[in-house]
Amino acid sequence: MTRRTLLIGAGAGVLGVLLASCTPEPAPTPTPDGSPTPQPTAGPITPAAFARSSWATDSFALGAASFTPVGAQASAREALAEPIDDRLFLAGEATDVEAPGTMAAAVRSGERAAGELRRAADEGERVAVVGAGLAGATAAALLVADGLQVTVFEARDRIGGRIQSVVDEKAWPFPAQLGGWLLGSSDAALLDDLDRLDVRTAALSGDVWRSAEGDVAAVSAEPVQAAISTAQQGLEDTSLEDALTAAGADPTEPGLAALLASISASAGADAAQLSTWFPPTLPPAESTAPLGDLMPLIDGLLEGAKLSLSSPVSRVAYDEAGVSLGIASGESLSFGRVLITVPLGVLKSEGLQFAPALPFAHRGAIAELGMGHIETVWLRFDEPLIPEAPENADGDGDPAVATDPEAMIWHVVGGDALIRTWLNLAPATGENIVVGIVGGPDAEAFADLDDQEALEAAIASLAPFLPAPA
Ligand SMILES: Cc1cc2nc3c(=O)[nH]c(=O)nc-3n(C[C@H](O)[C@H](O)[C@H](O)COP(=O)(O)OP(=O)(O)OC[C@H]3O[C@@H](n4cnc5c(N)ncnc54)[C@H](O)[C@@H]3O)c2cc1C
The missing domain is CATH 3.50.50.60 (FAD/NAD(P)-binding domain)
Structure with missing residues (x-):
């Protein structure tokens, strides 16, 4: 051709x-150099396929x-x-x-x-x-x-x-993407190119914010936006973390920390590193995921x-x-x-x-x-994961927050998860595939893990969305 x-x-x-x-x-032919599916030695659930990136240690990128x-x-x-x-x-x-x-x-x-x-x-x-x-x-x-x-x-x-794109039909019903792939409303030209190439796409939207105890209220990005706007009036640039603290917010509060993790997952740096004068783009409510090579x-x-x-x-x-x-x-x-x-x-x-x-x-x-860091992990399961929250700790059987089972952006709130931002591709594709995205220093830590450790860290991070161990 x-x-x-x-x-x-x-x-x-x-x-x-x-x-x-x-x-x-x-x-x-693109080299399918994603990692082969390892068999985990621990964890509540074994994925049928696993692929991960390590751009931080890749000598022709040295970051994401x-x-x-x-x-x-x-x-x-x-x-x-x-x-x-x-x-x-x-x-x-x-x-x-x-x-x-x-x-x-x-x-x-x-x-x-x-x-x-x-x-x-x-x-x-x-x-x-x-x-x-x-x-x-x-x-x-x-x-x-x-x-x-x-x-x-x-x-x-x-x-x-x-x-x-990792093209491996035995492992993935559509290619796993280990680098750039998600597009937004301002990417019309690239979306047109994909359309011309017959690359199928799926719209990703809807958030779930979940802790080990169950679903929690959605975390709004508005206070972050407001802290950035205020900090931009200053005579000196301040970090996003300092801007939030100055605005009375606690960046370590679990909900806010989960939101900041999702910002890091696209910016490649954490709130302590990011400028407020030239701030990162806040995660969009909807993005488009290409499902092809x-x-x-x-x-x-x-x-x-x-x-x-x-x-x-x-x-x-x-x-x-x-x-x-x-x-x-x-x-x-x-x-x-x-x-x-x-x-x-x-x-x-x-x-x-x-x-x-x-x-x-x-x-x-x-x-x-x-140079910031972003790493990605793709997991495919034979069984569906659980989009619905477990019963709340009060035992009344009612979740405190209604969960949209079709929501595709999952946030892990609290605990010590290394990867807090996940994309649930099941509603859009019918495949039990979730994609973890981690940014900043946590991404560097993830890149340093070997495949077995990376898989274990991914499964441990995803725990609130996995069936409880038998
Ligand atoms: C995990 C991850 C997720 C991302 N997610 C998104 C996303 O969802 N949406 C989005 O829009 N963007 C995303 N990005 C960013 C996007 O992928 C990049 O901005 C874009 O692909 C960079 O293209 P580039 O041509 O500038 O650089 P590159 O694609 O890095 O191209 C540079 C080329 O130079 C080569 N090279 C390096 N050193 C040498 C050398 N010495 N001699 C010869 N060749 C050399 C490299 O191998 C490489 O092929 C993501 C990136 C990563 C890593």
Whole structure:
């Protein structure tokens, strides 16, 4: 289906293959690198399938989503996005001011940087894109359409970057998504793309707030919004945690803590880290979940570009004559200009060496911005979970709070759950699948667990929604 040249393995000699290969090749199959289903040794219920992420320890991400830490300026993102000597162009979600840390940001940044590069480049120039995530693929499509010769270097053996669909029909009736996937009302263009690709979607809405004792009243985000608005009037930026405390709220109160956990699950940082001047987006009442493989979205964008998988770029040397890319295998390749989309976590770790060093403004922005953590766990059960609350502790048989059995967003209130935010996909799909999402320092702790420990932590977190042990 694709005419682009697929080059696998820097070790095989990227340059030789690059120059020699012009024949159509099959599209890459995404590597189903989700963990196999382990058998837990403990826990009240055994899932039939399990998959988890660990972006925090993934050397080509080193985190999940950029965030604006307290005290940082959102304009750092503009500084990071600034082209360097008309040779280096930077894209990726961290360079977007409007909605960093999202798929929409990646698309927007790819469009912006491709436009900047096109204006500087000569007709038919040979250019490179570093990274085959959504930003890199978006940019590559535009540059190819403009007649440039585009080579995309991707460190992994798969495309998609922080979008990762686990396609394994034996384990999952539809692909498990370990990275970005949920879309909101402002993501119309991406939703249209998915529609064109026949990717089924489901609307997720309705909350349940549940403690070990039963359902509790819904926790409103209004006080959080009010605390942010008040803090924004101050002369100095304050953290969301300090803003809440100043407003008389207790961020450790179980209901509020569960709400803050759901904010961390999309922002990637906790209330102590998050800025109120440049606040996180509060969780929307409804979002759209794609129920299909997201890789065709990226694959289609890469059509017409040469793709070199398993080719981590380790060095970028630039001067007025052009750019030389050092590939980890030891090869060095020259291009007129290069568009770089590696995640902020990689830039922070100096996983990519620049010669000369990036300008101070870029290095300042890299240091100033935060790389946040989000991890995901997917569980499929043979039996339905229990959307209805257990009897209340007073024993009168009546739950204090009416529960909507169709509610799809579950919050774990109180106790020591590591993962407090869960999506119940059963009402929308008929499958007993729940997805746990954890953000901030708890996500870092989750990423450090081995598969068995991660599964146990997930089951323990989900306990209020599981049948009581026999
Ligand atoms: C768990 C999780 C949940 C998320 N949930 C959502 C969500 O629900 N909705 C939403 O809108 N967004 C979500 N996001 C964020 C969204 O996935 C990202 O913002 C977006 O995918 C980033 O795209 P990108 O192209 O900027 O970066 P990436 O996808 O990270 O692409 C960069 C590419 O560069 C490659 N690379 C790294 N180093 C090198 C190197 N040295 N040489 C060559 N290549 C290199 C990487 O392998 C990667 O493929 C989530 C992210 C995570 C991790």
